[in-house]
Amino acid sequence: MDADSGRTPRDPYEGEAGIQKETGRGEDARDVFRCQACGAAYPAAGTTWRCRCGSPLEWAGREPSFSLEAIRTRPADLWRYAEALPSVPAWARVSLGEGMTPLVEERRGGRSFLLKLDHLMPTGSFKDRGSAVMVSLLRAWGIDAVVEDSSGNAAASLAAYAARAGIDCRILVPESASPAKLVQAQAAGARVVRVPGDRQATARAAEREAVGRYYASHVWNPLFMEGTQTAAFEIWEQLEGRVPAAVVTPVGNGSLLLGLARGFQALRRARVASQVPTLIGVQAKGCAPLARAFARGDERPAPLEPGDQGRTVAEGIAVARPARGTQILRAVRESGGTFLEVDDDGIWQAAEWLARRGCFVEPTGAAAVAGLFQWRAVAGAAWEEGPVVLMVTGSGLKQADAWRGRMGA
Ligand SMILES: [Zn+2]
Known part of the structure; x- marks a missing residue:
């Protein structure tokens, strides 16, 4: 369309x-x-x-500004960075206390790195950063009905924040979507509508509905990225006003990677950071249009082979045609970063490794760790320059069935 x-x-x-x-x-x-x-x-x-x-x-x-001193006196939610976010009157802010997720140290093979535990957000994924900021603005503007197409964490997150704001929420999903992932959105009161056909058919249906309803898309709506940039602000604050040498993150539609890029650029523009970290995007081998385009030096996502679309356990990043693909590729290049492809075995090993350290994540949420285990071997130099942060993105409770299958229970 x-x-x-x-x-x-x-x-x-x-x-x-x-x-x-x-x-x-x-x-x-x-x-x-x-x-x-x-x-x-x-x-x-x-x-x-x-x-x-x-x-x-x-x-x-807007021109962002940051004062560590002022920020530290404020409640631990996203609005502590109000001077760098779209302005929202206090009455309209919709919050579940999201943000300030732990940044914890781990070691493997003699190297230490930091895990940013965004699977501990209120609805169990980093998506709450985007929903909190987007829904707050919609509330300020008096928007009372939204539509979104997602069958995963974005739906659960938007539904929760819309419920809290009193906004009517309609979620369109492909007919094949697994019911388990939709329960959370339905429980929050969202109306879930099944659309015949594949993921693209659902996206087209959402675009048609968006003529009459506000399209609160976690992919297209720019307000969502305004929220996800707070991950960068928090990392900077948690490192006492420093930025890491590199950040590794799973990439599907890229809403987290683009938010990180935007957030670190804002810190640099405000002159509280001197550089943007190297951004490392991790994709699943079964669905890697960005990693492949990057390897070829292309500016647009690479078309996938038929039958090679979304065949991975990391369903949160199984995005065959990322709408912001060109932007994502540019952000990674400009940071001097790269893309990595990880297979499902590597993703499961990383998920198990995390689980044994107390972090129960869905497979997608372990993709950055899987990437790190691979990248470590080829990027020794980055370790000497400063901390490396890995984004841990979604709770294991989201895909408990997949875990049950993996453990043969
Ligand atoms: Zn244009």
Whole structure:
């Protein structure tokens, strides 16, 4: 589906001059989504979620600032970084106390590294960072109904925050989606609608619904990435105002990797960090369009072989066509980083290794650790430059059945 089919963009906000106009709902002139490819701008509270040129949009942003001293006096949720987030009045903030997840040290093979335990977020995944910020803005703008297409952690997270905000939530999923992953969203009161066909058919259905309902997509909506960048802020704060040498993270749609890149860039722009860490993206061998494109030097995700789409136990990163693929590849290149491919065996070994150290994660959540075990052998130099952080992204309770199968129980 093209960017504009199914809707007529009325866009009085396009271009520089448009930024000055009232959006009608947002009270801040920066409540604008901007296209990085062609420069067009759209009101963030409107129904446009993709540029008419087809590219993803980004929050127009603000000049971030950080004061460790001030931040440390505030409650341990995402809003302690309010000067670097879209502005939301205090009454509209929707919070479950998300954030400030532990950063713990581990060792293996004589090397030490840090695990960022985002599987301990309120709904069991890092997605709460994105949902908390996005839903807070929607509440501030008076949006009372949203649609999202996800059959995993994003659905569970959005449903929880929407419930807390009193926003009606509709989740579209492929008919083949496993019921276990949907229980959490349904329990929060979201209406789950099964769409015949594959994942792409569900995405198209969501795009059609997004004409009348706000599309709170964890992939397309730029507000989501504004939230995930807080992972970078926390790591910086937990390292006493330093940034690590490298951050390793699982990548499917890239909402965490892009948030990390954006967050570390914000820290550098605010002059509280001198560099952006090397970003290492980890993909599953069964579904690695970004890792393959990166290896070839391509700017866009590589098309996958038929039958090679999503065949991995790491279902959270089994994304055949990442919408923000070009952005993700650019962010990793600009950081001097790379991509790694890990197979399911490696992912399970990493998950078991984590579980034996007290961290019960779903297979996707162990992908960074699996990547590290592989990367360690080839990237000795990075270890000398400073700490290496591994993102641990989703709770093992999300895929207890897969664990049961693995253990033969
Ligand atoms: Zn554009």
